[in-house]
Amino acid sequence: MTSEDKPGWFGRLFGRKGKDEIKQDAPEETPAPPSEGDLDFATGADDVEHIPLPEDETEIDANEGADLLPIEGEDERPPAGTAGDDPRHGADPVDTGTMNREPEVALDPDIQPLDTAAALAHDAGAGPDREPEAKGWWSRLTTGMRRTSSALSDRVTGLFTKRKLDATTLEDLEDALIQADFGLETAMKISEAVGKGRYEKGISPDEVRSILATEVERALEPVAKPLEIDGTKKPFVILTVGVNGAGKTTTLGKLSSKFHAEGRSVMLAAGDTFRAAAIEQLNVWGARTGTPVVSGAQGADAAGLAFDALKKAQAAGTDILLIDTAGRLQNKTGLMAELEKIVRVLRKQDPEAPHATLLVLDATVGQNALSQVELFSQAAPITGLVMTKLDGTARGGILVALAAKFGLPVHFIGVGEGVEDLEPFAARDFARAVAGLERD
Missing domain, CATH: 3.40.50.300 (P-loop containing nucleotide triphosphate hydrolases)
Structure with missing residues (x-):
């Protein structure tokens, strides 16, 4: 074997043989046609790399399908000279x-x-093949409100577990409620109700959630x-x-x-x-x-x-x-x-x-x-x-803020795509769902 026929370092690294060795070890034969399974492999169908979406792109949530397909119009009308x-x-x-x-x-x-x-x-929940929904309204409501209730429950548990109630704790509770879009006025009322007669005393997270549900119900009852x-x-x-x-x-x-x-x-x-x-x-x-x-x-x-x-x-x-x-x-x-x-x-x-x-x-x-x-x-x-779309946000308290500012009747709320996911608004059910409490 001449030096030209010998494999280089790259060939030796990956086990590539020289020309003479190839001739000796690999007798000529006609390759058989690939089978059906081989064809898929040959085309690379099984080797396609699934590239994840960039961080700023997310998949469309199924709960929002009815409103994204079709899109609810555009921000502007057509150019001048058109019907719009x-x-x-x-x-x-x-x-x-x-x-x-x-x-x-x-x-x-x-x-x-x-x-x-x-x-x-x-x-949109109107298709002929849609499976009937077995869950009742309360179950659908609590499932739909889970983002809001979970966010609040996590904050409440963190604030009131093994900790005496003081001004700082109440301020942190206010912040949590404002972040959930309850509004400043409602957040202050709830924190005052939690702190009433309990300074420098312990209070359990369940007690706080119960007070939260009571205050939210009181705020929403007039508009329900x-x-x-x-x-x-x-x-x-x-x-x-x-x-x-x-x-x-x-x-x-x-x-x-x-x-x-x-x-x-x-x-x-x-x-x-x-x-x-x-x-x-x-x-x-x-x-x-x-x-x-x-x-x-x-x-x-x-x-x-x-x-x-x-x-x-x-x-x-x-x-x-x-x-x-x-x-x-x-x-x-x-x-x-x-x-x-x-x-x-x-x-x-x-x-x-x-x-x-x-x-x-x-x-x-x-x-x-x-x-x-x-x-x-x-x-x-x-x-x-x-x-x-109350099921699509962790800030479901906006309904409370709307009630406090405008006092307009709230007739229906929606927590999903199906016909059964839009129901008349009941203040008590909503308040307990937001607080993460069971229906009483």
Whole structure:
């Protein structure tokens, strides 16, 4: 073997042989074709490295599927010159051409939606293959509130285990409550109640949680009011408003299912004309619950569609008309003016409409919910709140802060995707779930 034929250091390191050795040890033969299993290996299918997501990217939580698919609109309307920038928005005159058109009304409950729509509905808890939920509401509520209750329980246990109660401990408790978005006023009341008559004495974490539950219940009891439907008003018009992604469309679908279960007739109006996916999603809910849906083309005038829907609901003798609206940021004055126009146009047909205007709030936005309530109340007569996604935050105390500042009725809370995960608000159940206590 010549020096050229000898393997180098790299070859010797990895056991590579020289040319002569290869000729002697490896007789020529025709390789057999690879088997099916070998083909997979040959293509590297079994060797693909699973690269983790970067730290700042997380997988979409299943509990938020209904609100992320489809996305609740964009922050801005289309560029100038499109339907979304209509300079007539906010004006009193109604576009009679829009009102005279015949919007699409899906009346057949057996409508089979497109595959994409069915997928959206399934994510939203309305799909035909959804397994029935075996757990009761209390179990779903405590599971949904676990992030908030666990965060508070950990802090309380750390503060009050083998430690006498003093001013520093109470300040730390206040901080924990403020971090959970209870608000400064409520946090101070709870810490005062905990400290009353107990300075320099021991107090168990369970006692603190019991006091916490009592104070939260006391704060929320005045606003825990059911949504009352006045049967003398046909239809009883419910308008939903809120920012992008709060869950308005999904909430309407769940409400339509609940009202049907009570034996009421319902009609849905796809007033989110800015987002084609919202129209499709509401039609899916209508198909699954046997609810007629009044809808138009993407970009159609939302006020005109609401007007048409009210006329059709009146003609059909419908008990309840649920109107969806496009998501809009509370600080966009042009979009809030559009909301004002919807209300004015409805009142041209029925001076008392809408009979209820529900502001849908996403619990994960925290303190931003306070400014949403304040500014949306200036554009529409907010009569009550629906709080969604309480299962997606460790700061569920925002509901207490809202009650303390505005005193608006809280009609429903949501802790998941299914129809059964949106229920009427009960102050005692919520308070005990937040404190991590069992139902009594």
